[in-house]
Amino acid sequence: MTVLYKLETFEGPLDLLLHLIDKAEIDIQDIPVSEITEQYMDYLQTMQELELDVTSEFLVMAATLLSIKSKMLLPKPPVIEFEDMDFYEDEEYDPRAELVQRLIEYRKYKSIAVQLLDLESERSLIFTKEPDDLAPFVPEQEASGVKGLHTADLIAAFRKALGKAARRSSYARITRDEISVKDRIRDVSESLRLLGKGGRLRFSSLLHDEMARHEIVATFLAILELMKMKAIFCYQERLFEDIVMEWRGGDEWNGLQDTEISY
Numbered sequence: 001m002t003v004l005y006k007l008e009t010f011e012g013p014l015d016l017l018l019h020l021i022d023k024a025e026i027d028i029q030d031i032p033v034s035e036i037t038e039q040y041m042d043y044l045q046t047m048q049e050l051e052l053d054v055t056s057e058f059l060v061m062a063a064t065l066l067s068i069k070s071k072m073l074l075p076k077p078p079v080i081e082f083e084d085m086d087f088y089e090d091e092e093y094d095p096r097a098e099l100v101q102r103l104i105e106y107r108k109y110k111s112i113a114v115q116l117l118d119l120e121s122e123r124s125l126i127f128t129k130e131p132d133d134l135a136p137f138v139p140e141q142e143a144s145g146v147k148g149l150h151t152a153d154l155i156a157a158f159r160k161a162l163g164k165a166a167r168r169s170s171y172a173r174i175t176r177d178e179i180s181v182k183d184r185i186r187d188v189s190e191s192l193r194l195l196g197k198g199g200r201l202r203f204s205s206l207l208h209d210e211m212a213r214h215e216i217v218a219t220f221l222a223i224l225e226l227m228k229m230k231a232i233f234c235y236q237e238r239l240f241e242d243i244v245m246e247w248r249g250g251d252e253w254n255g256l257q258d259t260e261i262s263y
Helices: 013-024 033-049 056-073 097-124 151-169 181-195 213-228
Strands: 200-202 232-236 243-247
Touching: 013 033, 013 056, 013 097, 033 056, 056 097, 181 200, 181 213, 181 232, 181 243, 213 232, 213 243
Parallel strands: none
Antiparallel strands: 200 243, 232 243
């Protein structure tokens, strides 16, 4: 298990080094190792005097600073010459480069950590509430009348509607043959007179399948008029059976006078 020892101000050796560099207003690319090392060692000594636990990370950084300090104090080795080649250490090599790179990376992450902390503080001021279930309050939508229909179905319905509209715009004149009660009286009386006095004729014999309703009504009214004139006698042999008509007039009977029936 890794244990992180957080000191009073600094969270690690890199944090302490950045603090010393910023306090001295030193360029991080050109660190005076000797000066920073002395300040760093003084801080470690103060920690020991205060009986604070000094972690191994601080001690490793102290050893690193001393190593860098010693390398910078040592003279560069002489150039070793061979026949056509010279071997020497890189003049641009800086023993502080690795430490400087670590400090730059640490500063980036520390800056990001500060920004995240600010965002956390802002977010902590926002209070949220779990959304309520509003499904019971949502009005039910009626099923669409065209759901499941395709374009071909709509086209067929449109054509059908156009056909109905075309038929609706055309019209035909219907005429019917008028038949009067007076004419039917003449027809019925003529049929009975041919049978002679006492001749019988059934009402159904005056009707046929192609006869219209108004013709049937006119025929029935003609029989009533003939009964009223006492030209015929009507009876039924049984209840709801066919009406039987019997002629009472003589051969000399000339039928109905034109003025007696007006329809």
